[in-house]
Amino acid sequence: MMLKKIKRILPFTLFLIITPLLVLGPILTVNAAAGVAYIVLDQTNQVIRGFGAASVWCGALSDQYMDTIYKAQGLSINRCRIAPNDNWKSGNYSAWADELSNAKKAVARGAIVFATPWTPPAYMKTNKNTVGGSLSTSYYAEYAQYLKAFADYFKNNGVPLHAISIQNEPDWDPDYEGCTWTAEQFRAFIKSNGSVISSSTRLMMPESLNFNHAMSDPTLNDSTAASLVSIIGGHLYGGGLADYPLAKSKGKELWMTEHLINDQSLTACLTTAKEIHDCMTTANFNAYVWWWIISDANGLYNKSGQVQKRGYVLGQFAKFVRNGYYRVNATSNPTTNIYVSAYKGDGKAVIVAINSGNSAVNQSFAIQNGSVTSVAPFVTSASDNIAARSNLNVSGGQFTASLPAQSVTTFIGGIGGNPGPTPTPTPAPTPTPSPSGGCNGNSSSSSSSSSSSTSGCGN
Numbered sequence: 001m002m003l004k005k006i007k008r009i010l011p012f013t014l015f016l017i018i019t020p021l022l023v024l025g026p027i028l029t030v031n032a033a034a035g036v037a038y039i040v041l042d043q044t045n046q047v048i049r050g051f052g053a054a055s056v057w058c059g060a061l062s063d064q065y066m067d068t069i070y071k072a073q074g075l076s077i078n079r080c081r082i083a084p085n086d087n088w089k090s091g092n093y094s095a096w097a098d099e100l101s102n103a104k105k106a107v108a109r110g111a112i113v114f115a116t117p118w119t120p121p122a123y124m125k126t127n128k129n130t131v132g133g134s135l136s137t138s139y140y141a142e143y144a145q146y147l148k149a150f151a152d153y154f155k156n157n158g159v160p161l162h163a164i165s166i167q168n169e170p171d172w173d174p175d176y177e178g179c180t181w182t183a184e185q186f187r188a189f190i191k192s193n194g195s196v197i198s199s200s201t202r203l204m205m206p207e208s209l210n211f212n213h214a215m216s217d218p219t220l221n222d223s224t225a226a227s228l229v230s231i232i233g234g235h236l237y238g239g240g241l242a243d244y245p246l247a248k249s250k251g252k253e254l255w256m257t258e259h260l261i262n263d264q265s266l267t268a269c270l271t272t273a274k275e276i277h278d279c280m281t282t283a284n285f286n287a288y289v290w291w292w293i294i295s296d297a298n299g300l301y302n303k304s305g306q307v308q309k310r311g312y313v314l315g316q317f318a319k320f321v322r323n324g325y326y327r328v329n330a331t332s333n334p335t336t337n338i339y340v341s342a343y344k345g346d347g348k349a350v351i352v353a354i355n356s357g358n359s360a361v362n363q364s365f366a367i368q369n370g371s372v373t374s375v376a377p378f379v380t381s382a383s384d385n386i387a388a389r390s391n392l393n394v395s396g397g398q399f400t401a402s403l404p405a406q407s408v409t410t411f412i413g414g415i416g417g418n419p420g421p422t423p424t425p426t427p428a429p430t431p432t433p434s435p436s437g438g439c440n441g442n443s444s445s446s447s448s449s450s451s452s453s454t455s456g457c458g459n
Contacts, residue, residue, distance in 0.1 A: 041370030052077025070109035074319025078106035144193035194228035211240025347418035
């Protein structure tokens, strides 16, 4: 009898359960996470030097610009240009004055600075022109002294460089300032003259177009030359996002020193966030440096003085993952469209979670091998810019958070009783006009809206 009753009421019960789901299903905006993101605090990976952008060809930037970039957004690296200077031997350094001003302001706001030349002075080159050509072998020693003079000029004016590069994109021959090098020329130059530069600051090379390992392998395989190099830098135009075991085995840091996408949409900014994630977790890079601070097409500011979303996306990493922190193991892709990386330093755990999807996701996190009792979330999304949210309690090492659609959320918590941060809002900057003579806002090597195979410049 009971079985007959069950059979009679079962269809009606299923109707009551299924009908609301059919009605409500399409309007739900939160998807349950398919997997937990595990954060393993005692499994450390590479040291992080920071995240930054280039003031190259942007003129002398105002305090307001620098406050936004290096304080509100928290960037921690400034890349500056070594302008070709024919008068350097006479002590005339006026060609380098704007970048000295920018570097001073960046350092005053907690950043480190490195410098890159697009070309040596024309008189040192095979074609006697700042466009095209190569460095004449007869000027190798003088070019080393030239780079040292730039480093000393900055140091004597209160800005010790973190590093100096030998050449921007040596494997690219553009129609603007440039200078081509071969891998063997790098090895020979560094072996014979690198000590002149490394006596003043760290030496970086080769900053190739697509992080081409073949450009630096000969130098790394020469024990004398390798001992003079501290950083292997490279760009991501057309490829290059990969680990570099040889460089790591030689004790070299790996820096991604330039990339751009000529697209300021939120979707493109989330693509940059995923690229940073991959640079940290797949390629094990120590630093990530975006291209221009000012540009309509790809800058952190546009030329009307309006802050662009990408600067806040960068800030979700830069403001909280500081120089000297370490990346720790984390579940990189716990569910569809969710990407997680984690870091520790200064007694804090930092978790950066990207949601590239169009729906919010309730994501669970489990922190292992380290005690964290609460985390402070900060969010950048379509409507928020590093916006503070209420603290979340961590119970038994676990917490769950809603990750808004198309967003980056950073969670900060104290480890082992250290206090986490008190959430404070990020102030909105006041738009200001671009400095005179600022960046032109385009990739000069192509009119394409994508940077997948082209290099940025600033002529």
